[in-house]
Amino acid sequence: MSRPAVTVQPDRGEASVALHRIADNIEQVVRGQARAVRLLLCALVSGGHVLLEDVPGTGKTTLAKALARSLHADFQRIQFTPDLMPADILGTSVFNQRDQSFEFHPGPVFTDILLADEINRASPRTQAALLEAMGERQVSLDGVRRPLDELFFVIATQNPIESQGTYPLPEAQMDRFAMRLSLGYVTPEEEVEILGAQSSGHPLERIAPCVSRDVVAALRVAAEAVRLSDEMKRLIVDVVGATRGASGVRTGASPRASLALMKCGQALALLEGTDFVTPEHLAEVAVPVLAHRIVLEPEARFSGRTGVSVVREALAGRIEAHD
Amino acid sequence: MSAPSASGLPRGDGALPASEAGAFGVPPLALGAALLLWAVRADALVPGVVFAVVVELARLVPWRWDLGARDFNRVADLTGLGFVALVVYQFDAHSVRGIYEVLRWLPAVLVLITAVQVYSTADRVPYTALFLSVRRAVARGAVPDPGTVDMRKPFLLVCLVSAGSGSMDDRALYLPAVALIVAYVVWSARPRRAGGWTTAAALAVAIALGFAGIQGVMAARRAIEPFIMELVQDRIWNYRDPYRAYTAMGQIGRLKLSERIVLRVTPAIGVPPPGLLREATFHNFNTRLWLATQTEFAALEPNAEGTAWRIGATPPSQRHAMIAAYLPRGRGLLAVPNGTFQVEELPVEDLLRNRLGVLKVLQGPEVVEYRARYHPDASYDPPPVDSDRQIPERLRGLLADLSTSLGLDAARASDSAARLQSYFDREFRYTLELTGPDDDTSPLEDFLLRSRAGHCEYFATATVLLLRAAGIPARYATGYSVQEWSELEQAFVVRRRHAHAWALAWIDGQWRDVDTTPAVWLDLESAGTPWWLSGYDLLSWLRHGWVRWRWTETAEGANALLLLALVPLVLALAWRLSRRRRVRRDAAPGRAAAPARVAGADSELLAVVAALQARGLAREPGEPLGGWLGRLSAAGALPEASLVLDVLLPLHRRYRHDPGGLDDAERTRLRTLAAQWIARHGTSG
Known part of the structure; x- marks a missing residue:
């Protein structure tokens, strides 16, 4: 297994500092979720994926976006619907008339951070396609194996209160998520703060990347040690x-x-x-x-x-x- | 989270108990109210009031005991011993009724552990204290956290149930009081989202359903009780009162017949059994009651061996029959044929007889088998006295007229008895339906003049009084009719429904049985033979065999039997003890073998932890050490928090969990600082 060259090799103290910097950056946007942010970073560093199970409007998407922006990483979001097909996630080969050849159009899964919103709304077949990609860190299409990005990190969300028209994730698939988190409601004081922060534009627009995406790979190596x-x-x-x-x-x-x-x-x-x-x-x-x-x-x-x-x-x- | 959870807080330093009415708590004064209700109902006013005050006073006193799991174990063991003592004592004193007494005094036993809980720093009692099985499971490691229980809740329930075990006479107080207390408890624990009206309505419905349920249970009880009573009366039936016999005359309904076998008669081979076995004789009649007044019993003189009693001189010809009977609690009347002159093989202390010829045993085994020697046409009862001629004032005219019209005559007593027999046979009907008179005529008048139907008690009473009206001395006899041959037992069996009443008439200088009940009575009574009878008889026979075997054993034999019964118990106990010891023995090497090396297990911080736990500072199950110490520090319960959290804990962590470990200087630092901390705070708690 080849590992890309690591530009940064932080020692323990630096790693902690880097992680706290990311956490602080995210918390500028996502208020009152220190514990969830902490665990989310744990999952990121451990190389696992996260299932966020919570009611709508608690900041799941914002959290994912804030993480992506903090890392200066690519971010894609897929809204899962019952008619979503595996090709909509993985990508598809299109015949190019001019070159007389098939050309691969990568799907949204070829990214760094993927937000799979309401994953339980898609059919089991589509869910399985994503979950396989998560487990293998690669996509097999038309007999060609295409590796995913090294950072590839999935944040899937699931709404626990609606059950109509959903396909609950099979138990075997649940095992593919390293963690299941729920955000929960913030305290009234924090909610007031959120209102205040949103009065002049979305704070998400204002946050800047604080570490390079290579740092994540280095953190993963450091965690193994x-x-x-x-x-x-x-x-x-x-x-x-x-x-x-x-x-x-x-x-x-x-x-x-x-x-x-x-x-x-x-x-x-x-x-x-x-x-x-x-x-x-x-x-x-x-x-x-x-x-x-x-x-x-x-x-x-x-x-x-x-x-x-x-x-x-x-x-x-x-x-x-x-x- | 800024507010520390209550359970980790020391209560010893003046803090009052945390909010009592939690989601499922017992609200203030509920326990006291329940105890007072119990005190009133169980007739235990003084202890009840004392308990109530003790339990409720805990809310006011500012101190608490620091109790650990072991203390609770001891209290629970003591409570268990108290319970066993209560059960033994009450069952010894009240027999079966002891169960009500146990229920009645249960709060007095449980109040100890409940009071200990409310006065301790622990909010709850660990299950390990209450159940030995849980203790074992914990020791085995099968249950890491067995959990705890708030004793106040079960105790409240026990008080209410116990208060209900008294008589149901004053339900007017009990049920509303229980409803009130329960409503109070439930109200204070109602869910936050439920509105007051919803809760009130739900409570009202629940209480109404409860009351309806109680009515249903009472109705069921009324329906079931007669059956149970019949079973219970099996025990007392045999002890027939030799002084009075209540008849069912004048009652309304239907006589209940029982298939229970009460006597077994084995006549000599080739000889018919005695037709009637008499248990008691009476001579004074009073509307519906036969009495035997002024008939003291006198002991008969046994023969040299003490097993045969002679009643009269041996006649030229004789018959004999073996009779097996039950004597509940070892006493009762002996059923013998008329004309019995000797009773043999009777294993009793004394045999008593009164002047009506009734035989009584005061002390003997519960089952007896005796041989009655008798002459079928003789009688050894003492001759008649004045009271054998008396007729109630009220019936005198009626009976005299009837007796004259039937042509009864003292000079031809034998003929008169025969006339009466055919008269009743012709003109009267046997029935088990009881139809009382609808006006104030006496039952006997009604029988003779209007209904002309009844059961043996009517026939026997009418016969006795008609004979007396004709000047023939007569008595009323009760006992059994011997009819049924049992192939199974090779003996005549006498069932409860064979109980009979008849007259004794003084004819030709002898007391003779005069049975005027139409012979159809036996057919009528056996008509209702139930389908389960053969199975029942088999069981009855086996039981008889068992009881007889038990009572024919000598006293030592019986003791040996008891000892024999104890053997499996002792073995079971020994097995359990040996197993327990084995578990312990296994556990020790197992623990040593499991992890090859528990690094840093000698860390001195563990002594600090032990000192903190000895202060009663509780730790949530599964709570990591660092989290717990942090929580204590936030609550101000951790002395020198910065030393412990910032110096000792990191050192300990590295010593215990870092494969790198500590260097010597750090190791010494951990040791010294922890020892200093313990010296300052370790023993003060």
Whole structure:
């Protein structure tokens, strides 16, 4: 696997500074979402994709756009609809009369940051096309494999309150997202601030890139170098394993989830400026990384149990045991 | 988030309990009200008031106990012991009714752990304290966080239920009071989005449904109770009162018949069984009651072995029959044929007899088998006295007229009895339908003059009184008619529905059975034989065999039996203990073997953590150490917060989780600073 030449090789302190700079930049636009921004950056650095599950109007698109602008990265947005076809995402080959040859017109997936809005509105076939691209970081079309951009980062959104006319993502596909986040409503004070900031043009117009997109690749390398003790590996495996045997759970989190938990923990450690992973890091990312991968029995679901509660129970006792 | 969550806060330093009426909390004074209601209903005013004051006073006192899981375990164990003691005591004192008494006193047992909870810094009691199984599961590591329960809620429920276990007479107080308390609790916990009117309406509907449900349960109870009573009365039926016999004369309805087998009669081979087995004899009649007045029992003298009692001289010819009977609680009347002159093989202490010839056992086994030797045409009952000739004032005219018109005559007593028999056979009808007189005529008048239909008690009573009107001494006898041969048991079985009443007449210097009930009665009564009878009889036979075997064992044998029953219990206990020990033994090497090296497990910050936990500073399940310390610091509960958070914690983190570890200087720093912190704050909590 070839890696592009890394122009910047930040040490831990610099990495943390760079990440905080991005976070501050985004927070100029997206107010009151410090936690979500933090986790979003974790996912970006860990190389995973993010599923934002929230009601409309909470700033999902703005968040994605602000991230793209801060990185000076390409940004594409696809609004998912029931009639969206795989070719609308991946691209298509068009016959060029003049050259008597097929010419590939890349789809919006060939970008750095992709916002897949309301991903559950498209048919499963289209969803699968995107999710495959996410997993493989490449697109196979007409027998030609076309690699995606190294930075390629998908922020998919999903509206949890509408269920009519939607195709819920299959459980197997949920596993492809490193994290599921929800933004939630901001406090009234922050909302007042948002109103004030919007009175003279959208603040999104005003923010400037603060790091080059190469920095992200360097951050990913730096995150992989964050140290992880055997005890922490054991903790990851214990917590993920506990979700499998928990009551009311049909399918627990997979080994891919363990991997994602580890990478996100490392990314968070990098963000915090420490060069090793602690239980705090794992506890913070465990719910966004694991909860959406857990498939509950219908009875458990109807009695109010959620993936979040399963993960919290898996953490209880285990985190304390590794003080 | 600026406000710290309540559970991590120390309550010991003067802080009042956090808001009590949480989403599902118990609002102020609800517990006290429930306890007072219990006090009134359970007739426990003083303890109830004391408990109520103790539980509610917790809201005013500024201090709290610091209790850990182990303290709760102890309190819960004590409560459990109290409960066991209560159960043992109440069941010993009240037998089956003890269950009501246990229910009645349950709040007194549970108040301890509830009070400990409300006076402790913990808001809730861990499940580990309440359930041994949870304790085991936690020890095993199967349940990382077993959770906690707010004891006030179950306790409130127990108080209300317990208050309801009293008599249902003053439901007027109980139900509205319960409705009020429950409504108060539910109201204070209503969802924020529900409007007041919606909640009130829903509450009203729920209460109305509750009341309707109670009415339904009461109706069901009224319907079921007679059946249950019949079952229960099986236990007391056999103890027939030798002094009075209430008849069903004058009642309305239908006599209930029971298939229960009460006697088993095995006559000598080739000899018919005695037709009637008499249990009791009475001589004074009073509207619908037969009495045996001035008939003290006197002990009969047994033979040398103490198992045979002679009642009269041995006649030239005799018959004998083995009779098996139940004596509930070891006492009762013996059913024997008329003309019994000796009772043998009876394993009882004393046999008593009164001057009407009734035999009574005061102390014996619950099942007896005895041989009655009798002469079918003789009687050994003492001769008649004045009261055997008396007729109630009111019936005298009627009976005299009837007796004359039937041509009854004391000189021809035997003939008179036969006349009466054919008269009743001809003119009267046997029925189990009870139709009482509609005016104030006595039941007997109604029977003789109007309805001319009734059951054996009518026939027997009329016969006795008509004989007396003719000057023939007569008595009223109750007992059983022996009819049914059981192939299964190879014996005659006597069922409850074979119970019978008849007359004894003094004929030719002997008391003779005069049964004037039309013979059709047996056919009528067996007409309703239920389909399950054969199965029932089989069970009845097995039960009889079991009871007889149990009672023929010697006392030591019975004890040995009890011991034998204890063996599986002891084994089960031993097995559990051995298993438990095994779990512990396994656990220790397992823990040592799991991670090869727990780096930095000797970090001194862990001692700081222990000191903080000893102060009762609770930690959310799954809360990381750093998050918890930060929260304590924000709440002002962490002494020297900057030292702990900025120096000790980072050092500890690196020592524990950084594969790089600490160098010697840093290691020493961690050790010294933590020791200093503990020296300053460790023991003061």
